[in-house]
Amino acid sequence: MKGWVLSVIATVLIVALLSLILPSGRTSKVIKSVLNIIVILVIIQPLLVLDVNNFTVNNLFDSEDFSYQYDYLEYVENVKLDSYGEEIVNILSDLGIKIEKSELYIITDGEADGFPTVKKIVINLENAVINTDTEHIDIIEAITDKLTKHFGLDPGAVEIHE
């Protein structure tokens, strides 16, 4: 590009100088016309060698693809998982079961999209403190029923260990 512009400038300067030093007469008009044609040829010279067949629009969109800050997304997901854990602890607390968050294991969809979707919940009731008087099997059913409704899960997605 730079070379072409410089060649145009040089050609025009030379033509202008030649026009100045040419003696006036009938021949000078012919010579000036020829010089102007040369100027036009120099100007359109890149168009003559332009290879349009190899040009695609994709050539213009050549830029590095960037990625999200996955460390931050992971941190956000962990906080949200923590809040899910708190939700589960609160639900179990309403059912008369006191449990630590460490006894819960939440499996999500694994997509780094900022909103982890709960797929499976595993609860270990071994160290939980149960305050209710209802029978053992009712507790498990009640927990499963409550959690599946709350998180929109299938019944088999809630696993309880005692």
Added chain:
Amino acid sequence: MKKKILILITLFMVIVLGVTTIPEKVSADELSDNIQSELDNLDLEELQDFYDGIMNGKDKDFNTVLGNILSGEYYSDYGSVADYIIKIIFDDIFKMLPMFLSVIATALLCGIVQSVKSTFLSEGVSEIIFFVCVLSIVLILSAEMLSIWNTAKNIIENISILNEIMSPIILTLMVASGGKVSASVYKPTVTFLTGGIINIIVYAVFPLIGLMIVFSVINCFSGSVKLSKFSEFITGTVKWIIGISFTVYGLFLSVQGISSATFDGISIKAAKYAISNSIPIIGGYLKDGFDLMVAGSVLIKNAVGVVGVIALFYVILSPVIHMAVVSLLLKLTAAFSEPLSDSNVSNLCMGFSKGVTYITVAMLAVGFMLFITILLMIFSANAFI
């Protein structure tokens, strides 16, 4: 008795009001703590380096500005910005004045030569002197034109760098606040801006503007070589390229942004309802970690967007003012040289002025496109909450 009942009722009201106002304060503190821990986990180093490099002491540093925006205490001192602008204008005028005075002096000399042509000089000699005068004006102005050219290319490169630094941060925060679809829509849009639009401006528009200036100059050199229509053809092409790029980009961005925000907004509301039937309690909208995280991400995203807009403003401000001053001074020089000299000299100055104007327009177009992109990324993702 009545007094005792009244006192008891008053006491009861005070206790109730006190209890219901506490959750607001607790929520505000929790939100503030949450934002701080999110900031600690977010990598803003590149943006900080870029911002502090651009500001260079003109305003507060990055961390202060971000903190002020997040706490709602940021205010723009319009007085000092206006003073800064006026200072740049006058500095540029006084810096450029000697150059333009020398151009006017050369134009005056040209005029004198033209007027004594028939009396003292032969036509050939006077034409050569005129040629040399015009050449010297071109040499004086070309140095400034090259400087403006390089400055504009650097600014566009800086805008591209700002886009490449900011976009991953804003898109990450958009994903964190639930705008997964919006982020996936804006990702190619941002690439389109960096790769497509900026490449078109740098590799197509700028060379065409350079050519336009060259042809304007050549047209003024000699009566035998006429390239004014070439120059007009290139001017038209430049206008069309900038206009079409701007329009296509704006339409693409607006349509994609609006539709994706609606989709994300519905998805998030459905997700929130499914998770906890969240109904805001009076005096405490943000009642759990989930909402705090989303709100924190949105606030940080907006704050980072505002910081980016401020950085963009300062990236463009000084060069645009300089180019505007140069363009106006060139027009003024053309106005002064028109009665003093040949019309070719004033046409030359006007040709240069037009070139500077188009360079400024191309630069502003790129800056404005980034500005729109940032605004849309901020506002479309705010629709989630």
